[in-house]
Structure formats: structure tokens, C-alpha cells
Amino acid sequence: MSAQVGSKAPDFTLMDQDRNPVSLADLAGHKALIVFIPFPFTGVCTGELCEIRDHHDELSQADGKVVVITCDTIFSNKAWATQEGFDFPILSDFWPHGAVTQAYGCFNDELGCAMRTTYVLDADGVIRDIIATDQLSEARPFDAYPAALGRI
Numbered sequence: 001m002s003a004q005v006g007s008k009a010p011d012f013t014l015m016d017q018d019r020n021p022v023s024l025a026d027l028a029g030h031k032a033l034i035v036f037i038p039f040p041f042t043g044v045c046t047g048e049l050c051e052i053r054d055h056h057d058e059l060s061q062a063d064g065k066v067v068v069i070t071c072d073t074i075f076s077n078k079a080w081a082t083q084e085g086f087d088f089p090i091l092s093d094f095w096p097h098g099a100v101t102q103a104y105g106c107f108n109d110e111l112g113c114a115m116r117t118t119y120v121l122d123a124d125g126v127i128r129d130i131i132a133t134d135q136l137s138e139a140r141p142f143d144a145y146p147a148a149l150g151r152i
Contacts, residue, residue, distance in 0.1 A: 002105020009034065009125050010103040014069065014091035017078040022067060022089045024125060031149050032065045032121040036106050036114035038136050040072050040080040040090075044116075051142045053086055062149035063123075067091060071098045071113050106132070116140060120148040128152050 003010055013023040027034075035052070037045045052059070052066055059066060066088040070077060077090040093100045098114070101107040106117040116136060120129035129148040131140050 012100040016089040034119040038113040
């Protein structure tokens with residue numbers, strides 16, 4: 001069963017781009033955005049995360065923490081974060097391939113990547129909103145993030 005609004009977010013522990021373990025428990029006590037992206041180094045994914053980077057203060061003021069999850073490797077995520085100046089965790093769900101992404105229900109079996117889906121959590125880890133697009137080539141609107149955090 002995939003993660004749904006009103007349900008507790010599925011637990012996870014994944015390594016970030018600096019090889020630090022990050023878990024759902026690390027988000028406890030804060031509102032959070034769990035941002036699944038298909039592929040690092042692609043135009044739409046880079047554009048979305050650059051917008052989050054450039055407006056990170058706005059999300060922080062709403063008590064929102066950002067965690068990004070890809071099905072790519074730690075090494076790729078590290079190179080991408082360094083190149084783009086991302087200072088939020090980019091977690092690798094590479095092996096077992098896409099296990100966390102599958103638990104959230106946003107894994108694309110045909111391409112072996114995450115769909116463009118964001119889960120908005122309250123301070124107790126309950127999913128309060130899901131912001132997604134049906135097409136990998138379509139970016140999520142950044143304005144949806146502070147609006148969703150503001151409703152919690």
C-alpha cells in the first residue's frame with residue numbers, strides 16, 4: 001500500500017551525499033518535505049532543487065525541513081550537490097534499488113526511478129499533503145510547498 005494523506009509516513013534510513021545516515025526520525029518535531037526526484041543532473045530535477053535551494057529560507061521560516069530521495073548512487077548525488085550547491089540531504093535509495101521509493105508508492109517500474117512526488121509531513125510524521133506531477137518532464141510548482149506547510 002502506498003503512502004496516503006492522513007497516514008504515517010513509511011520509515012526509512014538512507015545515506016545522504018556525505019555518507020551520513022538520515023532517517024524519518026531525524027525529521028520528528030518539524031514539518032518536512034520528502035522530495036522524490038527521478039534523476040540527478042537533468043534539467044527539470046536540477047531546476048526544482050535549485051528553486052528549493054534559492055528559497056530555502058522561506059521553507060525554514062515555515063519550520064519545514066527538506067529531504068530529497070533519488071534512486072541514484074551516493075556518488076552521483078554528491079557530485080550533483082557539490083556542483084549545484086545543495087546543502088540539504090540528498091538520500092540514495094539505490095540498493096536495494098528503490099525500496100523506500102516503492103514503500104511510498106512512487107517508484108516507476110519501467111524506468112527504475114522515482115516519480116516526481118513530494119510528501120508533506122507534519123511534526124508527527126503524518127502525511128498532510130502530496131504534491132506530484134504525472135509526467136517526469138513536468139516540474140512541481142514551488143509555491144505549493146510553502147502553501148502546504150502553511151496549512152499544517
